[in-house]
Amino acid sequence: MLVILDNSLTALTPTNQAEISGLESVLAASYNGEHFLTTDFKTVRSLLSLPLSLRGKAALQRLRGNISRHGHLPYAESFVIRIVKEGEYVRVSARTWTLPISIFKNKTFPQSVVLGENLLDARAYISAASQARAKNRLTESCRALPDAGGGSQTAIKLENYLNHGNGLCFCITDGDYVAPVGSKSPVTAQCVSLTNTGAWPSFATDFDGRSIENIIPLAQIEDSYAPLPIPENFHTYKKIAETDPETIKYIDAKSGLKYCNLQKMKPTSPKHSFWSQKIVKHGLQARFDQFSHSPPTCKDENCTGCTLIPGIGANTLKRVVEYFEKNTSQKLAQRVSLGSQWVGLGINIFHWTMADKPELT
Numbered sequence: 001m002l003v004i005l006d007n008s009l010t011a012l013t014p015t016n017q018a019e020i021s022g023l024e025s026v027l028a029a030s031y032n033g034e035h036f037l038t039t040d041f042k043t044v045r046s047l048l049s050l051p052l053s054l055r056g057k058a059a060l061q062r063l064r065g066n067i068s069r070h071g072h073l074p075y076a077e078s079f080v081i082r083i084v085k086e087g088e089y090v091r092v093s094a095r096t097w098t099l100p101i102s103i104f105k106n107k108t109f110p111q112s113v114v115l116g117e118n119l120l121d122a123r124a125y126i127s128a129a130s131q132a133r134a135k136n137r138l139t140e141s142c143r144a145l146p147d148a149g150g151g152s153q154t155a156i157k158l159e160n161y162l163n164h165g166n167g168l169c170f171c172i173t174d175g176d177y178v179a180p181v182g183s184k185s186p187v188t189a190q191c192v193s194l195t196n197t198g199a200w201p202s203f204a205t206d207f208d209g210r211s212i213e214n215i216i217p218l219a220q221i222e223d224s225y226a227p228l229p230i231p232e233n234f235h236t237y238k239k240i241a242e243t244d245p246e247t248i249k250y251i252d253a254k255s256g257l258k259y260c261n262l263q264k265m266k267p268t269s270p271k272h273s274f275w276s277q278k279i280v281k282h283g284l285q286a287r288f289d290q291f292s293h294s295p296p297t298c299k300d301e302n303c304t305g306c307t308l309i310p311g312i313g314a315n316t317l318k319r320v321v322e323y324f325e326k327n328t329s330q331k332l333a334q335r336v337s338l339g340s341q342w343v344g345l346g347i348n349i350f351h352w353t354m355a356d357k358p359e360l361t
């Protein structure tokens with residue numbers, strides 16, 4: 001995250017151990033490449049006169065050398081922690097906090113955490129941040145630890161970070177939207193509420209779509225099959241995406257659109273009417289009617305005899321994340337578009353995880 005050393009720190013007392021120890025923690029976070037530090041010339045000069053460790057001094061000297069290139073900071077999308085001499089935790093806005101330096105006395109400055117529904121999701125989001133960084137030609141690094149929640153566990157994990165201050169948590173829950181209507185999932189609503197009421201910096205969001213596979217760019221999913229041939233199911237899925245991206249946003253990406261699942265929707269519900277229109281749009285009415293006359297026997301959720309639009313399988317995310325982690329963000333960025341939801345989410349995560357390069361020791 002972007003950490004700003006406020007100019008009130010020019011009044012730090014050399015003999016105040018709480019202040020000096022807190023300052024050491026902040027400087028170590030920059031030195032170790034965990035957060036991005038900035039300030040103004042006057043403040044950095046003043047801090048250099050304090051009795052600090054070699055590591056603290058090295059971080060400040062590097063900062064002094066780099067400040068002239070920080071004129072563009074903060075970005076409009078930046079998340080900012082401003083470190084001040086005195087005061088309480090304050091959430092200034094949804095993206096800005098002030099914290100007094102003594103909070104970090106004898107404590108490690110917490111790292112940025114990306115909390116997803118599971119570890120694969122979290123790793124994919126961290127890659128999205130690097131891809132968005134490359135796509136937007138940003139030069140700062142980013143660094144985060146992935147963490148896994150899952151259903152109500154996600155809110156419990158987030159709350160734990162808020163209560164213990166042992167991580168700066170960016171929490172992303174699945175949209176779980178099955179149609180472009182409906183409200184936020186209870187878990188998302190709970191995470192957003194925790195972020196708004198907790199006394200520690202965090203951010204919670206979902207995305208417009210069902211699960212992460214629905215928002216990963218299809219070109220990347222396609223690339224991830226190599227060197228194996230692209231399966232027929234994917235060709236069908238992609239053809240639908242080309243004429244109707246909305247369907248791909250809300251479909252069950254893993255198992256597709258199935259007759260038996262439609263039967264479970266209330267016929268008067270907006271989601272039923274959404275999918276009924278899609279069946280007509282994609283020329284599936286005859287097949288749907290056929291199922292109505294002789295319903296398929298579906299024993300469990302793995303049924304396949306009732307498929308109207310194929311899914312792309314349960315292994316997609318694992319394969320895609322491995323593909324992401326094997327390739328450079330520059331290469332991956334060539335297959336995403338600037339205005340896409342994937343890049344929009346990625347740029348937010350980038351700003352949450354923005355970091356200095358680690359100093360070599």
Ligand SMILES: [Zn+2]
Nearest residue numbers: 260298303306
């Ligand atoms: Zn079925």
